[in-house]
Amino acid sequence: MENGLILGIESSCDETSAAVVKEGREVLSNVVASQVDWHRKFGGVVPEIASRKHVELINPVLEQALKEAEVSFEDLSAVAVTYGPGLVGGLLVGIAAAKSIAYAQQIPLLPINHIEGHIYSNFIAHKDLEAPLVCLTVSGGHTDLLYFKELGTYQILGRTRDDAAGEAFDKVAKVLELGYPGGPIIDSLVGEGDPTAIDFPRPLLTEDTYDFSFSGLKTAVLNYINNQQQRGEEINKADLAASFQQAVVDVLTARVIKAVKEKKVGKVILAGGVASNSQLKAELEAKLAGLDVGLYYPPPKLCTDNAAMIASVGYYHYQQGIRGDYDLNAEPNLRL
Ligand code: KG4
Ligand code: ZN
DSSP: OOSOEEEEEEOSSSEEEEEEEETTTEEEEEEEEEOHHHHHTTTSOOHHHHHHHHHHHHHHHHHHHHHHHTOOGGGOSEEEEEEESSOHHHHHHHHHHHHHHHHHHTOOEEEEEHHHHHHHHHHHHSTTOOSSEEEEEEOSSOEEEEEESSTTOOEEEEEBSSSOHHHHHHHHHHHTTOOSSHHHHHHHHGGGSOTTSSOOOOTTTTSSOSOBOOHHHHHHHHHHHHHHHHTTOOOOHHHHHHHHHHHHHHHHHHHHHHHHHHHTOSEEEEESGGGGOHHHHHHHHHHHHTTTOEEEOOOHHHHSSOSHHHHHHHHHHHHHTOOOOTTOOOOTTOOO
């Protein structure tokens, strides 16, 4: 039906989610079934368990999303689904569900890049937000700096040359035996620590590039921990967390400021799981305010993986006439 109602499906990692969104920005439902309890005891997402859980959860989650939105399959204009990046087993579950619905209803199938979904959660949260703007996308798998001259297209300014920022958070937390996922735990520990206690490196900070690198920082943290242990000295976890997080925030902030000045934009948006980091938001907000630049980010519920953001991108693709075929396959390593 030509009413701008898009069903979104997301199953790329450890959340099974379905949502109904009207005209890209109005969320009628956004059901997220998290599997995090099933994976926590393994210290990370176990792909085989994730695939099996997605199979179990996809139908009830879809049913709930339609029920909450008070719509039926017949009301939908199109179905949007994450086809990458992510775990192949999980992606295939979402893609199979989306194809079935698209075929049964004879509506368009819209293949969506998960990372683009994270970005568009901003346009759900801030209804009047328009380009031009700079976007920092920081998640467990990606660290990208983008320039949107207008909505619907973007230019990649820079990306990580090795580890993603979230990956570094998770690895540091794992070595410190803090739990999983590491980002929020480190974030909450930081208040008790001294960010100047340990002088960790700020990779590429002085270079004239938009790129990032986090593997050197991660190695420096691991080396510090090993050295302390060899010397029999205790590790102050809060100081370490605060010093590590300060290094990450310094690098991310510097890149955004450089892009804002060079592209002369008045708005910055954040996307991805690391965008919920409290220090990153606070420091960026303060620095950007000095330049008269607004900072926008989605509320925590939209920062984590969810299908509403997938449906939102889907609407803009739908309007532009972008369509997928029934031979759509999962692309685990898909990039922006
Ligand atoms: O976007 P996301 O939910 O999943 C994908 O990677 O697609 O991002 C998850 C990442 C994890 O690495 C997690 O540790 C990190 O985001 N994260 C945080 C915070 N909340 C989540 N990192 C730093 N501070 C946080 N508050
Ligand atoms: Zn994600």
